[in-house]
Amino acid sequence: MSLDCPAALERIKEDRPITIKDDKGNTSKCIADIVSLFITIMDKLRLDIRAMDDLHPELRDLVDTMNRLSILQSDFEGKQKVAEWLATLNSMQASDELSEAQVRQLLFDLESSYASFNKVLHNAA
Template sequence: MYGSQQLAYAPTPYSYTPSSNLAATINLDQEVKLADNATERELYESLAEIYSIIVTLDALEKAYLRDSIQESEYTETCDRLLRQYKSNLADDNVAAAFGDLERFKLEWGLEAPKATERLRIGLPATVETAPAQQQRPTSQQPNNNAAATHIVSASESFITLLDAIKLNMLSKETLHPILVDTIQAVNKVTDRDFENKAKIIQWLITLNQMRVAEELSPEQARELQFDMQLAYDGFKSTLQS
């Protein structure tokens, strides 16, 4: 009679001898290098940073929607993340490996819907839409000089933008900063959605999706000039009402 001791493994009818051909051919204690040179290493580091920016930005947007972060802190952090994102993609090698946002998210299993929308617009939510101003006592209302300064600044931004288009300065590098200045200046004057104000945001989105050195076509330039003139007229009408 055999003993009743239980085997630690399932018995097989045949003995098995590992083949030497299947043995590991690498040193398992040796560090595996993802990059063969400094250029590749920098590329992977940039892609990893972009990944981190997207994840962080998505969390930031959710925190802002839940009122878990102050507007000033949100604006500063969001603006910094957007600038870091654009800075990484300014490198041609990184941009080529990145492809586009949707492809990058699919490749690395990201969803990040809030970050996706913010990257598409390219502006913090606090800049995109002017916060509603609370009614204050008359003694606390901004003085006329401050209000006039904001109006002049907004008007100058519109005029600078229209002049740039007329001078055929049509690159994203030129137009995008002026449009950002315009919407920021306008929001300091009024929180009202005047006629064609949305056109400013739409063109910001269009320019934000272009490469830095890429330029608008002549047809796009005419359309931008037309839309911005309408937005400027709408802004001036708001001041008169």
């Protein structure tokens, strides 16, 4: 039996699984995880850690956790920026490194996304 599911295949190819937006009542844990992941990734970049395989796990977790957090809108700018960077890393080999310009841009995008995330938290409270 064969299924014709072009949309599902496209999501798989782009590494965009359909995630259920459900923090299962663990909103505080999701928020703490997101804060921790933002800080960890930014610290790695500031310590000149720039290899794809050193940055990918936390960036992937950050995307997944933000997608689960129910208080974040689907069009939240920070989610889009982080997802774009994850796509960039997904296109690289494990040993590839971000250029100096990419590191600066990623840090800028993470810092602005983190600031936007904090605004959402203050507005939700």
